[in-house]
Amino acid sequence: MSADVRVPPWPPQESELNETTMHLEPPFDLPPEAALDGPPEGGELLLQRTLGRVRQEKARDGRRRQGLAVVLSTSLLAAALAGGVVIGRELTAGSGDVVVSGATGGASLTAVITPAEGWSRLRVNVGGVAAGSRCRLVVTDVAGGRFVAGSWVAADREGGEGVTLDGAALVAVGDVGSVSVETVDGRVLVRARG
Secondary structure, three states, rough: OOOOOOOOOOOOOHHHHHHHHHOOOOOOOOHHHHHOOOOOOOOOHHHHHHHHHHHHHHHHHHHHHHHHHHHHHHHEEEEEEEEHHHHHHHHHOOOOOOOEEEEEEEEEEEEEEEOOOOEEEEEEEEEEEOOOOEEEEEEEEEEOHHHHHHEEEHHHHHHHEEEEEEEEEEOOOHHHHEEEEEEEOEEEEEEEOO
């Protein structure tokens, strides 16, 4: 069987030219941009402007998200703090506990005084006392009577972290005038009024 091969009557270059011109005739009109060789004049500037605008919009969106994250985290922190205060008040509201605090010259004192039958339990957090100081926890009643509720020697860690002490005094909660931290020689480091 033989193949039927037809050879066009024109050379191959003319065939390519005819195909190209055929596409330019209606209805196959091409826009003038299609005939450009290389980027259009000012095209590099247009590309730079477009990329710059995209970068600006992306940065603006990032700042918006970051601002939203800051507002959200601040709100959550405030809500947690407010919740802690409410829970703390509810826990101590029915117990009759009294909380007193004070700060003087870098030393601080926070005491929770819990009533007992004619006497008081104390849980005290003391901070800012110089290491090596020999201290006493003193409860003074409204009549001026003094009761030592505990004593200790301040350690190095107390300056930053503080120390928590438990003590007791033969004073009813309603009669507590103040709670103070004193050195054994009588110098008052910090006092909280009751």
